Amino acid sequence: MTRRTVRIAMNGVTGRMGHRQHLVRSVLALREQGGLDLGDGTVLWPEPVLLGRRAPTLKALAEHHGLEHWSTDVEAVLADPATDIYFDAQVTSAREDAVKAAIAAGKHVYCEKPTATGLRGALEIARLAHAAGVKHGVVQDKLFLPGLRKLKRLIDGGFFGRILSVRGEFGYWVFEGDWQEAQRPSWNYRAEDGGGIAVDMFPHWEYLLHELxxxxxxxxAQVATHIPQRWDERGKPYDATADDAAYGIFQLEGGVVAQINSSWAVRVHRDELVEFQVDGTQGSAVAGLRGCRVQHRSATPKPVWNPDFPPETRFREQWLDVPDNGDFGHAFKAQWELFLRHVVLDEPWRWDLFAGARGVQLAELGLQSSAEGRRLEVPELAP
Known part of the structure; x- marks a missing residue:
C-alpha cells in the first residue's frame, strides 16, 4: 500500500464549524482511520496546515491535536508548492478575497457557504477557478445527512408518486446573550458583518431543493428581525441589524411548491431542529437530520373535522420509520472524501463554486423579494 500525502491549508479552523466539523470530524477522522483508501493500492493521507490570525490560538490547537503545521501567513502557505488544497471556513466577508488568492496561486479550493457576500462575487470566484483549471467545491453537507439520504432513497424508488409539495421547518431559540450566553456568534446578527439567517440558510435550501x-x-420571501437587541461575547448590548427569521415560498421546476421557515427566534416543537415534510400522490414522508418517517397512500387515515370532540386518532403513531440499511457516516467527512477523490482521481463532482453561486443568488433574491413585497423569478446562471 502506497501512502500519498495531500496538504490542505485550512483557514478558519478556530471557529466552531471549521474546528468541529471540518478539522476534527472530517480531516482528523480520516487520519485516525489510517487515511483515505483510494482503492488502487494508494492511501491518501491528509496533512492539515492550520491558518488564522491568532498565533497563540493556532499553536495551542496544533499542539492539542498533535499537528506540526500552522501559520498566520496565508500568503506564504499559498506560495508553498507543497500546498495542494485551500479550505476556507472563515466569516463570509473574508472568504471572497482569500479564495481569489488561492485560485491565483493555483490551489484547488474547497470552502464553506455562502461562497461570497453577493452574487457578483460568487460568480467571479467560480469563473476564476474554472478559467484557472483548478478543482473547486462548496460544502453542501445536508445532502449527506442520514435523514436526507433516506429521503433521497424514497424519491429514487418512486415512493411518492407525483411529488406535490415540500414543507420545511428549521430553527431554534438563540439566546439574546443578556441572561444566558448566545449559542451563535454575534456577527450573525449584524448585516454589516455578513450576518442574517437568509444569507446563511437559503444557500442550504437551494441545494437541497435543487438536488432532491x-x-x-x-x-x-419575508424576512424579519424579531429580536432587535442582543448582547455580544463581551456582554455588551448591540443592535441586531440582520434578519433572524426568513419565511420563503419557492416554486420548483415541474410544479412542486416548497415552503420553508427559518428562524433563530422559535422554540422547538419538533423531533429534530430541521424537518421536511414531502407530500406526494402515493405517499408522504417527514425527514430530519437523522430520522425519516413515511405514510403510504394505502395506510393514510381518513380524518374528519370535528372541533366538538377530542381527536380519537394519534396521527404520529401511524407513520413508519425508514430503516438505515447501512452506515451513512459523518456528513461533512463523506463530502470531504468525495472532494479529495475528485482532486486526486478526477472523479465526478457537481458541488462546485457555480453550485455555491446559486445559493448566494437565492439568498440575494429572497432579501430583494422581502424588500419589494413581490415574487421574483430565479434566472439560470451562465458559467
Missing part, C-alpha cells in the same frame, strides 16, 4: 426535487424557479 428540482431547480428553484421563483421565490417569494
Amino acid at each position: 426535487f428540482g431547480p428553484v424557479r421563483t421565490v417569494q
Whole structure:
C-alpha cells in the first residue's frame, strides 16, 4: 500500500464549524482511520496546515491535536508548492478575497457557504477557478445527512408518486446573550458583518431543493428581525441589524411548491431542529437530520373535522420509520472524501463554486423579494 500525502491549508479552523466539523470530524477522522483508501493500492493521507490570525490560538490547537503545521501567513502557505488544497471556513466577508488568492496561486479550493457576500462575487470566484483549471467545491453537507439520504432513497424508488409539495421547518431559540450566553456568534446578527439567517440558510435550501426535487424557479420571501437587541461575547448590548427569521415560498421546476421557515427566534416543537415534510400522490414522508418517517397512500387515515370532540386518532403513531440499511457516516467527512477523490482521481463532482453561486443568488433574491413585497423569478446562471 502506497501512502500519498495531500496538504490542505485550512483557514478558519478556530471557529466552531471549521474546528468541529471540518478539522476534527472530517480531516482528523480520516487520519485516525489510517487515511483515505483510494482503492488502487494508494492511501491518501491528509496533512492539515492550520491558518488564522491568532498565533497563540493556532499553536495551542496544533499542539492539542498533535499537528506540526500552522501559520498566520496565508500568503506564504499559498506560495508553498507543497500546498495542494485551500479550505476556507472563515466569516463570509473574508472568504471572497482569500479564495481569489488561492485560485491565483493555483490551489484547488474547497470552502464553506455562502461562497461570497453577493452574487457578483460568487460568480467571479467560480469563473476564476474554472478559467484557472483548478478543482473547486462548496460544502453542501445536508445532502449527506442520514435523514436526507433516506429521503433521497424514497424519491429514487418512486415512493411518492407525483411529488406535490415540500414543507420545511428549521430553527431554534438563540439566546439574546443578556441572561444566558448566545449559542451563535454575534456577527450573525449584524448585516454589516455578513450576518442574517437568509444569507446563511437559503444557500442550504437551494441545494437541497435543487438536488432532491428540482431547480428553484421563483421565490417569494419575508424576512424579519424579531429580536432587535442582543448582547455580544463581551456582554455588551448591540443592535441586531440582520434578519433572524426568513419565511420563503419557492416554486420548483415541474410544479412542486416548497415552503420553508427559518428562524433563530422559535422554540422547538419538533423531533429534530430541521424537518421536511414531502407530500406526494402515493405517499408522504417527514425527514430530519437523522430520522425519516413515511405514510403510504394505502395506510393514510381518513380524518374528519370535528372541533366538538377530542381527536380519537394519534396521527404520529401511524407513520413508519425508514430503516438505515447501512452506515451513512459523518456528513461533512463523506463530502470531504468525495472532494479529495475528485482532486486526486478526477472523479465526478457537481458541488462546485457555480453550485455555491446559486445559493448566494437565492439568498440575494429572497432579501430583494422581502424588500419589494413581490415574487421574483430565479434566472439560470451562465458559467
